[in-house]
Every structure is written in C-alpha cells, then in structure tokens.
Amino acid sequence: MPLRLATIGCGEHATGSHGPALAFYAARHPATELLACCDLDPGKAERYRARFGFARAYTDLRRMLDTERPDAVSLVAPVERTCELACLILEWGFPLLMEKPPGRTIAEVDRMIAAAGGVAHQVAFNRRFAPLLRELKREVDAHVAPAELQHVHYEMTRVGRREPDFSTTAIHGVDAVRYLAGSDYAEIHFRYQALPAAGPGVANVLLDAMMASGASAQLAFCPTAGVVVERAVVHGRDHTFYAYVPMRDAFDAPGRLQHLEKGELKRDAKGSELADSPEPFVHGGFYGEYVAFLDALGAGRPPSPGLREARQSVAVAECIRERKGEYRA
Missing domain, CATH: 3.40.50.720 (NAD(P)-binding Rossmann-like Domain)
Known part of the structure; x- marks a missing residue:
C-alpha cells in the first residue's frame, strides 16, 4: 500500500x-x-x-x-x-x-x-521495538507462564547527564519494565540519592515496585555514572534472562541476550544476530x-x-520529576 x-x-x-x-x-x-x-x-x-x-x-x-x-x-x-x-x-x-x-x-x-x-x-x-528486547520478550513469553514471572530488573546509566530532570529519559526504562512484565505497576516506592557535586537537583533514582501481575521489579537510573548502558534481567520459575540493550553509544552495543534454565545456559545470542541491519537506528528500535x-x-x-497504553508510564515519570515517594495505581 x-x-x-x-x-x-x-x-x-x-x-x-x-x-x-x-x-x-x-x-x-x-x-x-x-x-x-x-x-x-x-x-x-x-x-x-x-x-x-x-x-x-x-x-x-x-x-x-x-x-x-x-x-x-x-x-x-x-x-x-x-x-x-x-x-x-x-x-x-x-x-x-x-x-x-x-x-x-x-x-x-x-x-x-x-x-x-x-x-x-x-x-x-x-525500546518496545528494539530487536533484542523484542526477542527477550518472545523468549520470556515462550518459557515463563504469566503467573510464574517473578522479577524484572532494569538498569540505565549515562555519562555526564547533569540536568535536574532525568525523567524524560528514565521513562524508557519505566515503560520497558511494563512491556517485559506484560503488566502495569500496582505500586512503586521511590528513593533519590542526591548528587550535589554533579549539579543542583541531579540524583540517582531507584524504584522498588510491585506489578499488578504479582511480580516484583527494581529500576535504577544513574545519570552521571562512568558508562552508557541499559541492562535488563528477568527471572521466572526455573528461568533467568539477561539482556544487554544496544542503545546508541552504549558500551554493550550491539548487545547480547542470554537465557539460562535451571543453571544451564540455553541460549547466548549477539545483538547482531537478532537484527537484519547493523545500523544503530535499527538496533535502537x-x-x-x-x-x-x-x-x-x-x-x-x-x-x-497508544496514548492510553502509555498513560501509566507518564504517571510514573511525573512522580520522578516531582520527587514523589510513592505511587499507587
């Protein structure tokens, strides 16, 4: 068409x-x-x-x-x-x-x-359209029943990001956890580690969450670290998945996906094997x-x-911007 x-x-x-x-x-x-x-x-x-x-x-x-x-x-x-x-x-x-x-x-x-x-x-x-994260989602859904997904961890670090409002970047991790868990957040507790030497309002942001599905989640955002990385870990009964997410300029690019079952490595795929082009705009989704x-x-x-699906991710990012301590759906 x-x-x-x-x-x-x-x-x-x-x-x-x-x-x-x-x-x-x-x-x-x-x-x-x-x-x-x-x-x-x-x-x-x-x-x-x-x-x-x-x-x-x-x-x-x-x-x-x-x-x-x-x-x-x-x-x-x-x-x-x-x-x-x-x-x-x-x-x-x-x-x-x-x-x-x-x-x-x-x-x-x-x-x-x-x-x-x-x-x-x-x-x-x-992130929902990055080939490596889409493959991670397929792997999780193929091997872990929704009721058996236990925990999602998402880490995002950047270098020299000294703006006081990191929420417009952090929202990517917030939304990625919802996508990977296949569930909205039920409640979140926020912690802020002020970094006054980096500038006014600059802080690391840590989230401890429970999903509506019953799974737990932890998210860590560190804007003035020593490396640009995004990494996701998903745990289900008998299964663990590691994803090194290949965002632009990331140390891990073009990324890696690993799947372990009962302690045995079942899959170890390079990000270059999961995308049909080496271009960063393809790997990045x-x-x-x-x-x-x-x-x-x-x-x-x-x-x-759509906007209705995105609404909760914006609500959580708004909490981060306003330095709130708690969110409940």
Missing part, C-alpha cells in the same frame, strides 16, 4: 534517529513517498530534506499539512511542545507517530487522548517503531502503544 509521509521536527534527535529510519523505510518500501519535513528553523528543515530524501521543506506546520495532505505524520519535538502540537495534528485528523515522552503530565496525556478521538496514533517508545506504526495503518488496526 503506497504511503505518503510527513515529519515535524528536524533537530538533533530527529536527524540522528528518525530521519535515517524514515529513509531506510522508504528504501525498503519503494511505494513510500517522503512528502515533506517541517521545522521552525528553515536551515534545519532544508538540510533534513536534502539529507533524507524528502520532497519539500516547510517552516509552517499547518501550511505543510494543508498542502501535502499526508497519510501519516511523525512528530519529534521538545517535550514542552509535544502536547500542543500533537493535539493540533490529531484534531486535524492525521494519523500520528509521536516521540516520547507523550507529554510531561497525565493532564497533557488526557488532553491528547481527547484530541485523538478515533484517529490512529502511536507513542514512540522505541527507531526503524521498528515506524514499521509497526505503518503496518498497523495499512492493515486498518490500531497502532500500539
């Missing part, structure tokens, strides 16, 4: 991940037309157009959408603008893939849900989220995760 695509936001993140993913998708799906890109900075918009093969560049969102009438739109904007822009696009009736986090607060998510009505949309939680979104549109089914 031919698809005509437009994108909004031509900044650093869009250029590093979304633009390459869209160009790769168009190369693999020749009927796809990259109609137009839009950014308030005309230089950025034109460079993005030329680099990734879009036909036209705009600086006015409404003009682009009125002129081009795309079949789908992607939005890669600062989180402070996401709600405002997403509401406009959805109210105008354009199917939308929006970059995470989908707003800063539950109130913003609810505004977008109301604006969407029945318009197809997907939140770009790219950016290409996969576009495939999932556009396949869903073509098949006439709702894309996933």
Whole structure:
C-alpha cells in the first residue's frame, strides 16, 4: 500500500534517529513517498530534506499539512511542545507517530487522548521495538507462564547527564519494565540519592515496585555514572534472562541476550544476530517503531502503544520529576 509521509521536527534527535529510519523505510518500501519535513528553523528543515530524501521543506506546520495532505505524520519535538502540537495534528485528523515522552503530565496525556478521538496514533517508545528486547520478550513469553514471572530488573546509566530532570529519559526504562512484565505497576516506592557535586537537583533514582501481575521489579537510573548502558534481567520459575540493550553509544552495543534454565545456559545470542541491519537506528528500535506504526495503518488496526497504553508510564515519570515517594495505581 503506497504511503505518503510527513515529519515535524528536524533537530538533533530527529536527524540522528528518525530521519535515517524514515529513509531506510522508504528504501525498503519503494511505494513510500517522503512528502515533506517541517521545522521552525528553515536551515534545519532544508538540510533534513536534502539529507533524507524528502520532497519539500516547510517552516509552517499547518501550511505543510494543508498542502501535502499526508497519510501519516511523525512528530519529534521538545517535550514542552509535544502536547500542543500533537493535539493540533490529531484534531486535524492525521494519523500520528509521536516521540516520547507523550507529554510531561497525565493532564497533557488526557488532553491528547481527547484530541485523538478515533484517529490512529502511536507513542514512540522505541525500546518496545528494539530487536533484542523484542526477542527477550518472545523468549520470556515462550518459557515463563504469566503467573510464574517473578522479577524484572532494569538498569540505565549515562555519562555526564547533569540536568535536574532525568525523567524524560528514565521513562524508557519505566515503560520497558511494563512491556517485559506484560503488566502495569500496582505500586512503586521511590528513593533519590542526591548528587550535589554533579549539579543542583541531579540524583540517582531507584524504584522498588510491585506489578499488578504479582511480580516484583527494581529500576535504577544513574545519570552521571562512568558508562552508557541499559541492562535488563528477568527471572521466572526455573528461568533467568539477561539482556544487554544496544542503545546508541552504549558500551554493550550491539548487545547480547542470554537465557539460562535451571543453571544451564540455553541460549547466548549477539545483538547482531537478532537484527537484519547493523545500523544503530535499527538496533535502537527507531526503524521498528515506524514499521509497526505503518503496518498497523495499512492493515486498518490500531497502532500500539497508544496514548492510553502509555498513560501509566507518564504517571510514573511525573512522580520522578516531582520527587514523589510513592505511587499507587
């Protein structure tokens, strides 16, 4: 099915991940037309157009959408603008893939849900589409019954991240645990280790959680550590899984997946064996989220995760931003 695509936001993140993913998708799906890109900075918009093969560049969102009438739109904007822009696009009736986090607060998510009505949309939680994490999810589901999944641990470390609000990055780990556990959070207790030498408000964030399924979870976010890594561990009855998640610039890239049963190593797979391309935007799930979104549109089914599915992840991230001590569903 031919698809005509437009994108909004031509900044650093869009250029590093979304633009390459869209160009790769168009190369693999020749009927796809990259109609137009839009950014308030005309230089950025034109460079993005030329680099990734879009036909036209705009600086006015409404003009682009009125002129081009795309079949789908992607939005890669600062989180402070996401709600405002997403509401406009959805109210105008354009199917939308929006970059995470989908707003800063539950109130913003609810505004977008109301604006969407029945318009197809997907939140770009790219860990859900990273080939290694998707394979981990398949392995867990194949070997561990839901009632026998016991514990999920997720660790995220970064280097030199001194912003006082790390929640817009931590939300990836928060959502990844929900995805791997196949369950929402029932309750969470938060602890904050202040790091005054790193800057005002900088802190390590630790979460102890119980899932609605009865499994437990622990999450650790360390923004000023000595290495960039994301690692997940899943324990079920007789089974343990280790995942070295290959996000961009990660020490572990292209990652590794291990499965042990009753103390015996059953599988040891390199991340390069689980993806059909060595490109970081493939390993990181950016290409996969576009495939999932556009396949869903073509098949006439709702894309996933939508805003309602993403709502709890935003609620937990909001707790982190506000330094709350407890969350209960």
